[in-house]
Amino acid sequence: MHFSIPLMTTPAPSPVPQTLLEAPLARGPGAAPMQRQLHHRFKEAILDGHLAPGSRLPGSRALAEELSISRNTVTAAYDLLAAEGYVQPDRQGTRVATLSRPSPSQGKRNAPAAPAIAHRLTRIQACAPPAEGNAALRPGVPALSHFPLAAWRRAIDRAIRNAGPSALGYGDPPGEPALRASIARHLGIARGVRCEPDQVVITEGAQEALSLCVRLLTNAGDTAWIEDPGYRGAKAAMRTGDLRMVPMRVDADGLIADESDWESQPPRLIYTTPSHQYPAGAVLTVARRLELIAKVQHHGTWIIEDDYDSEFRHAGEPIGAMQGLVRQAPVLYVGTFSKTMFPSLRLGFLVLPETLAAQMRTPLDDMLRGGHRYEQLALAEFIESGQFSRHLGRMRRLYRDRQHALREALTRHMPMTHVIEGGYCGLHLTVRLPACYPDRDIADAARKHGMAPAPLSSFALQPMPEDNGLVLGYGNTSAELFEPLVRLLAKLIRGAKV
Template sequence: MTVPPTEFSVSIDRQLQLPIYMQICARFRTAIAAGHLRPGDRVPALRSLATQLNTARGTVELAYTILVDEGYLQMRGAAGTFVSPSLPASVTRSSRTQSARDSNGRQSTKGSAAPQARGESSGVQAAARPLAIAAAMSGEPRPLQPGLPALDAFPVKVWNRLVSHRARGGEREMLAYPDPAGYRPLREHIATYLGLSRGVTCLPEQVFVTGGYRATLELVLRSLARPNDSVWYEDPGYLLARGFLAETGVQLIAVPVDNEGIDVERGTQLDAQARFALVTPSHQSPLGHTLSLARRMALLDWARQASSWIVEDDYDSEFRYLGRPLPALKSLDRHDHVIYCGTFSKVMFPGLRLAYTVVPERAVERVGRVARSMNAGSPTLLQAALADFIERGHFARHLKRMRALYAERRVLIVRALEQAFGERLIVELPPGGIQFAARFTEGPSGAVDDVAVAARAREAGLAVLPLSIWYANGRTRRTPRGLVMGFANIANASEASRLARTLRACLDG
């Protein structure tokens, strides 16, 4: 018996700048949250909804694909498309009013002691490895370097022309001290871009331009952290962020990661009242997993109940090779607990040293005050050139070209690694990003010493990193061993094959 679709009407506004497919996604999410669509309900067929909206079937199909990727819908072939029966309860219940906060924007917790750090033996030891890696990753770019975009494909001539035009203009604003919050037109462009591409609705006043991700973390922690605050940290997680956090004196809580992302339930067991959670939901660093919808809602629920902050590092979400880029965690935030962080290092070039953060409206005044006290403004000349780069369409065109280019280059290196290593290395095509982690299988002598392999690779001129050091307790027997490597700068199949053979020789010693 065929199940009829649920009575459900979708409306769109063609006057809005928001693309139609994103409007459709938003209507479905709202209907599910309000209970108008329930788990197991059948939704209109692609052709039927396209006819109703007088739009192309491909537009509806794109919206449905995104909703399936996010976990809201399930496609069951000829049976149709249904609201996922496994939606978490927090998605389907009605929104509640925001809980009361104290003057610091946090519920008071009586009788609670400062939590002890877990997963790191000492701040000095925690910082040592990331600092060494930071030194290794600076300077001249090297093959297979993680996080490095395709420098050979960046439109240097266009960029130089824009910078030169601003420099020759002699505007006094380019010569004066920069605004600590950022160049206003660039903040406006970032706010518009995030609304259209990441589903993040914000005002330019909420956007703060910084000198890189580390500078973003420093601004956030100086503004919102208190002595001995504890921070959930993904395990494994981004090395350089862990090193900086250890330097600040916060208590690091290593929360394990699986194929659904950070384990929120385990985090609450370790420290339910942590002040911050530092996460990479779109493309977990370094494993590449996407935070599941259930975990996203659980994380947001935890932040609301604990009056804590979630720092979302959306570092290379623009590059997704299976379907459209997924909306940011911030797009689901209804209680203003997510601090969104992005960078131009991965989508432009790292030497630009420009990043940004979007803070909740209630924190704008505090963050602005700290930004002014830090006198942390980035050079106005580069910010203005970047604003021009975005305004004139170069940024959107560059992203489109890079998605296609990286989709090709990731296949080149994966095929080359499979041919060179055979069963000794487990390599999976990453669904997004410009780097991935590959795991060693055990050899005749047991577990592979990935730190030694990476050291030999550096001597051979490669810039791969050992996977084990991304874990809080990286030298235990159970810690996965492997390599983290980038693929954006691999020019062709011949180069990929040569690099893979060089890396294979490093395994053999």
């Protein structure tokens, strides 16, 4: 239907464009309501400048008859336009309001400048685009098909049934008391962590816990030591806090901190993964742990202990957390259920030192909002019932077998010089390669074949020549696939040689 809107002659209105209602209004199943369509077309015409300020809209009766729609539909569209401020009703009818419209920037020589983004974002290094969730050899993904989904569904059902509608509202900002108590008990037994439930803060994964540490304990410009190569998420948390990051090298015994470092660039924060360094897999020795704690106590520094993958140790007894070595240690302990349960659960935790927990209660109440309440209650029950421990036991055996299979495949089918690192813990192995095999090129090539190894150099703040290699995840890749995958990967590595 072709239609042009008639206008009154006083005051002199702008001509109504013929295209305003050139296309007929859509009708039938699936079409938007007539009121919404009419409102949208008038709004677009006003914003685009096709209906000038002061232009009078046609009367509701005349427009309804012309369009063969209900007058109430037209009136409702006009009322919404008036409520939003696009038009102004008066005794003579309805006129287009005077608006300041943004100028389109494309194609204009003197286009207005776009608002600037935060300067800190320009310092975030580009990394590979996110891989498909089921891509082979992707680090950091657990064996999702082995998760006891039926048991978890029953725990969720019980949480909903027992808590009822009351859990639909906001919860305690630091998290559900039942889950905080369950985590405190579990950490005391499994990790040697010294804490009470009121020291535990529930977060949306480890990333929010790291960001919370930065917000609670630092000011812009403070110095933070961070392992290098190290976890990219920790770097992102430090950057968003406008911290000055100092890369600290890691050897077979973990983070290296000399006396000269303490004298020349004393930190406010130290980030470390002592039980299983990510991505190299080193274990911070007890001598270095105790020395680090002594130093931070002297300098007034805080340690963030990210207990990455510590639940999955494949040889010997689990290595205890650094947090529990010394009473009242200035250590903030960070953990997550992304690997022990599943990533989309988005539940992690932060254990505050006892001296800090009471001080932070008021800020945390203001900064956090209790959410995911049914999931938190279900997880508390999952832990208390023993399901969580049984699941961890099954996964340890599975990951131990998968790591062994990956090591064997690498030994048989990786002919070029390489060094396998990663210890006997976690969900990944790191393969260091000579610099003549550029790891980023290899990773890009692998993605085209359904694999997602991570380039080791992408984890380094200041990459060294030795920071070249691949981080290979085995958590969500079946053991029988490793031989063909490694053969293909070796072919891609040879092809990338420079």
